[in-house]
Amino acid sequence: MVNLIWVFMFVFGIVYAAINGTMEEVNKVLFKSAQEAVTISLGLISILVFWLGLMNIAKKAGLLDKLTGLFKPIVRRLFPEVPPDHPAMGYILSNMVANLFGLGNAATPMGIKAMEQMKKLNEDRDEVSRSMITFLAINTSSLTIIPTTVIAIRMNYGSVSPTDIVGTTLIATACSTVAAVLIDRYFHRRRMQRRRH
Numbered sequence: 412m413v414n415l416i417w418v419f420m421f422v423f424g425i426v427y428a429a430i431n432g433t434m435e436e437v438n439k440v441l442f443k444s445a446q447e448a449v450t451i452s453l454g455l456i457s458i459l460v461f462w463l464g465l466m467n468i469a470k471k472a473g474l475l476d477k478l479t480g481l482f483k484p485i486v487r488r489l490f491p492e493v494p495p496d497h498p499a500m501g502y503i504l505s506n507m508v509a510n511l512f513g514l515g516n517a518a519t520p521m522g523i524k525a526m527e528q529m530k531k532l533n534e535d536r537d538e539v540s541r542s543m544i545t546f547l548a549i550n551t552s553s554l555t556i557i558p559t560t561v562i563a564i565r566m567n568y569g570s571v572s573p574t575d576i577v578g579t580t581l582i583a584t585a586c587s588t589v590a591a592v593l594i595d596r597y598f599h600r601r602r603m604q605r606r607r608h
Contacts, residue, residue, distance in 0.1 A: 424437070425437070451564065451567055455560060466509070478511075479505070482504055482507060483500075483504065486504055486507070489549070490503065490545060490546070492532070492540065492542045493529065493532065493542050498528050499528030499531075499532060502528060503525045505518075506518045506521040506525055510553035510554065511553075511556050511557075512555075512556060512557050513555045513556075513557050513558040513559035513560055513562075514559055515553075516560075518550075518553075522546075522550050525546060529542050530543070541599065544595065545599075548592070549595075551591065552584065552587035552590070552591035553587075553588065554581075554585055555584040558576060558577065561580070562576070562577075
C-alpha cells in the first residue's frame with residue numbers, strides 16, 4: 412500500500428510539473444537531492460561504522476553484557492510473559508542497548524528478531540501478544556543517550572556544535588519512553604477490566 416502511495420505521489424508530481432511548465436526546476440531538484448542523499452549517506456556510514464565498531468569493542472570487553480544485566484530486571488517486569496532464558500529476551504535487551512546509543516540501524520534487525528521470537532511464544536497467531544505491543548511502544552519511543560545518526564547529519568550540514576542535542580535528546584526520549592510505558596500499562600489494565608466484566 413505504501414509503495415502505491417509513493418508511486419501516486421511521484422506520478423502526480425511529474426504530471427503537475429508538466430502542466431505547470433516547471434519540469435526543468437523539477438529535474439534540477441531531483442539531481443541536487445540525489446547528490447545530497449549520497450553525501451549524507453556516506454557521512455552517516457562513517458559515523459555508524461565508528462559507533463558500531465565501539466559497540467563491538469564494548470561487547471568483547473563485556474561492557475554490553477553488564478549493561479544488559481542492568482536492564483534485565485526492568486525488562487523482566489515490562490515483559491512478564493517472556494521467559495528470562497528465551498531468545499526473545501536477548502533480542503529485546505540488544506535492541507534496547509543499540510537504541511540507547513542511537514544506533515537505530517543496528518537496533519532494527521534485533522527488533523525484528525525479537526518480534527519473530529515473541530510471535531513464536533504467541534503460538535504464531537495473527538493477533539499480537541501483550542509483549543509485542545509493549546515492545547513496539549518502547550522501541551518506538553526508544554530512550555537514547557547518544558543520538559548518533561542525528562549528530563552525523565548535523566556534522567554533515569556543518570553544525571558548529573553537533574553534540575549540543577545530546578541533553579535535550581536524553582530528556583525528550585526519557586519523557587517519551589515513560590509516557591509509552593504508562594500509556595501501554597493503562598490500556599492493558601483497561602482491557603483486563605473489560606474482560607472481567
